[in-house]
Amino acid sequence: MRYIVIGGSGHIGTYLVPALVRLGHEVIEVSRGERQPYRPDPAWNEVRRVPLDRDKAEADGSFGQRIRELQGDVIIDLICFTLESAQQVTEALEGEVHHYLSCGTIWVHGPSVTVPVTEEQPRRPFGDYGIRKAKIEAYLLDKARKGRFPATVLHPGHIVGPGWVPLNPAGHFNPDVFARLAAGKEISIPNLGMETVHHVHAEDVAQAFIKASQCWSQAVGHSFHVVSPAAVSLRGYAETAASWFGHEAVLRFEPFESMKHSLGNGEARTVYDHIAHSPSCSIEKARRLLGYEPRYSSMEAVRESVNWLIEQKKIDVS
Template sequence: MKIVIIGGSGHIGTFLVPRLVRAGHEVVSISRGQSARYADDPAWEQVRQVVVDREREDASGTFGGTVAALGADVVVDLVCFTLESATALVRALRGGTGHLLHCGSIWRHGPSAKLPIAEDAGTPPLGEYGIEKARIAAMLKQETASGGLVTTSLHPGHIVGPGWHPIGPLGNVDPGVWTTLSGGGTLPVPGSGAESMHHVHADDVAQAFELAIEQRDAAAGEDFTVTAPTALTVRGYADIGAAWFGQTANLETVTWEQFRSGTSEEHAESSWGHLHRSHAFTIAKARDRLGYSPAYEPEAAVLESLRRLIADGRLETARPLAV
């Protein structure tokens, strides 16, 4: 098939594009051309690269037509964040493209109330990002149910992979957290420490997209949560992370006010966003209907990321990894 990937050079596309090339598909990658992919692969030599500024074309109302003109059998949209943008793309592809797959987010669900969270459960989303992702998923489901374009939405957890900082034990990307854990220092933890986060390796997300493409009938009109098999609590994640450096985690419970006063506003807001939601999901639907089988437990995915960051000189730790 001819497959167009919107955002092909990003986290998921870095792994998805080579997968699809190796499966024998003709792949076109659309991106702004402003960033390099996170890992090299010879498969990219067979990929057609198209440079498009989506934000600009969405504003002018031309982006959907640009994508439709490529004549794809399948379109994978990895970088859509508003209902308006998603709706415009659906209208442009309706009747001409066989399958549209959208990358959503577990943040379409609000704070946890009952665990694990299934696709049709959960509380209402918080914040513009989560609200828009929930609206997009509902629109796509209705589009297919009404006989329109065949669509599928996949909703990854906190994406982890080599080349970028993972969401850490405090729910942010503050490198100082790893400095503290690796040096045996005291890490201030807001809340109870029992809050959970659900990561996923980018290649496992790519696996799920590939499976949904291959099994169009099983995926048509459906939404799937795509995460690692298990989730990590703050306390458990910190314990595991400290052990990688031969240390024991020393955690100090603090109030959110105390925590905010000791870090940046950006890191504090990220921590609140992740820990307040305290997410843990079931992947039963993706496993049963698509055969999704993630290769990475969350801690293995994070460790792989840390190894690359340290090797590239992008993360300084008090002690070297002991694993």
């Protein structure tokens, strides 16, 4: 089959595109063409890469038609961020594709009532990103369930893997947190450290897209969580990461309202978003209908990212 991967040079595409090639598919990767995949793979030599700036093409109304002209059987859209973007591409592709798969986010859920959260629980998204992705999902699945468009939405958690700074136990992305844990130094984590985060390795996200595309009848009209088997608490995360370096975590538990004053505005906003969501999502639906089985636990995925940071000398653990 001919797969078109929109935004395929990023973290997910780094694993997804070569895997599709090795399965014998023809692959067209569409992106602005400004960067190379996060890791080299000879499979990219068999990929047709089409440079296309989505923002500019959507502005002049040509994006959907440009994708349609590529005549893909399966479209995997990794960079659809607004309802208007989804509408433009799907309207151009109606009646022309076998399957359209869109990348969402577990932040389509707001505060949890029961955990782990299932895909069927009522949505209470907050924050611009989660609200926008929830609107895209509702639009696509409504079209699919009315038989008008064969859409599926996958919702990854906090994506990690080599080439990517992982969300850390303090709830933000400053890699110095890992350097401090490696040195046995104190770190501050919000509140009592019992809020949760839910990582997923980019390779497992790629696996889920492939499996969903292979299970058309089970996947169309549905959304699926794509995360590791279990979320982790910030406290447990810090303690496990410190143990990698032979230390016990030295933790300062600080109310977020106090902690935020020692952070920059960007970091404080990031911490708030993560502790306010405290995601813990079920993958039972993806397991049952798609055969999704993540290779990595949350901590295994993060450790691979941290090892990459050390190898690249982005953190000093000496």
